[in-house]
Amino acid sequence: MIGRGIKEGIPVLVGYFTTAVAFGLLGRNTGLLFMETVAVSLIVFAGASQFIFLSLLASGAGVTEIVITTFLVNLRHLLMSSSLAVRLERKSALLPLAAFGVTDETFAVASFGSGRITEPYMIALNTTAYLGWVSGTAAGYLAGNLLPLKLQNIMGLLLYVLFVAILTPEVRKRYSLLPVILFSGGVNWLLSLGGWMSSGWNMIAAIILGCTAGFLMDRRRHEEAR
């Protein structure tokens, strides 16, 4: 169980390390101390919101603004944890530890992983990802500026590449997934073009509508089959 968690966590570790290098570098450029920058990754461990934190800090935002934005940006994990919770086998005292490391990427890997979801599996997977994130932050702060600019730029796509790499084999097995994926992405895109809500709410709305679309599609197919 632990071995499988580590094995499936390696690609996330690689992706996280490189993305966190960018974060560490940015933390340094924002004027944070080394320990402060590493502490963000160590304590918060939530990619997008950490980058937003730096830009808010740089723009002189207040504590309330930072905390509320972080909450909204990360609220989508409520949905992801719910999805994992209904698949989790047996709960124990380890649960708080397993829940700490739920991120977009560890959630994606666990959801599409090769087997059952248990606490030891989740903790092994999340810890592997966590190590990449924290060590990448430290490395980025100390040496990120040594990387060629072009590579730093391209690395911005890395986590999205990881998401695509997770989804494509699923779509290949089941073409009917694609409309739901594109629908939820399209809703998110439209909402962000509209600019009515913050990006955190946009994503939550898109996920909820996407799930509902998939659910209705299932229903219809079910009725047609009868």
Add this chain to the structure above:
Amino acid sequence: MNHYLILVLMMLVTYIPRLFPFLALDEKKIPPAVKQWLGWLPYAALGALIIPGGLSAIEGPWWISPLGLFIAAGISWFYSNMIVTVLCTLAILYFIPIG
């Protein structure tokens, strides 16, 4: 305000939504319809995570990020190994001139 205090507050508002569903949802008591709905969550979530954020993740011409994702989809269609996909996509993009 002390940066570390902000971090602790950020951690709390991030951690509580991560933990709450595990404590509140009992696998055996969830109605099948809700389970079915949640079954779509990974796909809907990844769709919203990739689009539109991933379409403009690289600074440069508008087509470079979509091209990168397309290359990644192409590679992972044939090799479902994530590391291979990530490294190959990165290498290919590195050699495309984007000014």
